[in-house]
Amino acid sequence: MTAELARLIAGQICIHAAMAGMRMAAPLLALREGYSAAAVGVLLALFALTQVFLALPAGRYADRHGLKRPVAIAVAVASTGCALALVFPYFPLLCLAALATGGASGAAIIALQRHVGRVTHDVTQLRRVFSWLAIGPAVSNFIGPFVAGLLIDHAGAQPGSIEGYRAAFALMALLPLATWFWVRHTQELPPVIAAAGGARQRAWDLVADTPFRRLLLVNWFLSSCWDVHTFVVPLLGHERGLSASVIGTILGAFAVAAAIIRVLIPLVAERLREATVVTAAMLVTAVLFGIYPLLPTAWAMGVCSVLLGFALGSVQPMIMSMLHQITPPQRHGEALGLRLMTINASSVLMPVLFGSAGALIGVAGLFWVVGAGVGAGARVAWLLGAPEPAQAPPPPGH
Structure with a gap:
């Protein structure tokens, strides 16, 4: 594994951990506030729903602009969504945070996967780099919920207090910024230009x-x-x-x-x-x-x-x-x-x-x-x- 690939995996882990932590903490807070299981189910669905509608436009945007610009936008959206939940920990804002972190993590991962695929030189390298990259979500799915749970239980005056949830949301807002720290020095690759005069390409x-x-x-x-x-x-x-x-x-x-x-x-x-x-x-x-x-x-x-x-x-x-x-x-x-x-x-x-x-x-x-x-x-x-x-x-x- 190269140093550049390790930095990209670290960046992927950070923004995905923010989404995974929010996906655990937001439903718990909703249940604490007395919302029904159906409402919590809707909240959970929003984390995936954004990616259904934004994944294709995000992929096209990455094809046009490479790695850093899509990741920068994703970092800003994810941090903003978590910060809103921190300042206003109410159900409508939790739903907005779910949409923001779900869509942002998907867009960032598409840009990262595209970049990693382009820097490889042969098929064997493709298998290797995507095996390493696939470890990232497994790590982040552990780190995000685990750390958020610790903060919820121990950062407030008592376990499950609103201060504990605010602390968890604050950390989730900082994690995407760490993604930018890892990705910002990556060498951008020249864009791949389609042949001129061809028909307009559709999905x-x-x-x-x-x-x-x-x-x-x-x-x-x-x-x-x-x-x-x-x-x-x-x-x-x-x-x-x-x-x-x-x-x-x-x-x-x-x-x-x-x-x-x-x-x-x-x-x-x-x-x-x-x-x-x-x-x-x-x-x-x-x-x-x-x-x-x-x-x-x-x-x-x-x-x-x-x-x-x-x-x-x-x-x-x-x-x-x-x-x-x-x-x-x-x-x-x-x-x-x-x-x-x-x-x-x-x-x-x-x-x-x-x-x-x-x-x-x-x-x-x-x-x-x-x-x-x-x-x-x-x-x-x-x-x-x-x-x-x-x-x-x-x-x-x-």
């Missing part, structure tokens, strides 16, 4: 491209698996009388396994082929989803969760590597925006669908239906095949 042109469409479909399959595991394991654990700490440990084991596999991928990146890794991950996930509801003990569920973490954790670096190979360099940001838009739309809609389906077919049935779907989708991943050498990313400056 549909990317979706109409068969490899990219297959990639989005595969990404959606695997993102849905991640969502269904997060959604269903608490329900399955509750059915079996497991405590909250045991259920949390099972989910935590999944997250740790996903982070570990992303650390290991750079060590063997040159021996991997993206389509093979993704296809294998989908088949393994299908098998694990088939046996998960049949496991009788928490230990067995924990082992299955770890194996699932290894499988699903290996996917994102491969998806990102393929995305940069099959899309034109001047449209990488737009392609990243489309990917983020579909993931967040799925995260908003799928829990509702899971809840309805689970009521009809039960928790086990939900695992089996999704497992069968992802197993059938493995053929789509295999059809992605090896990218053509001519579509590899160009050296910086081209």
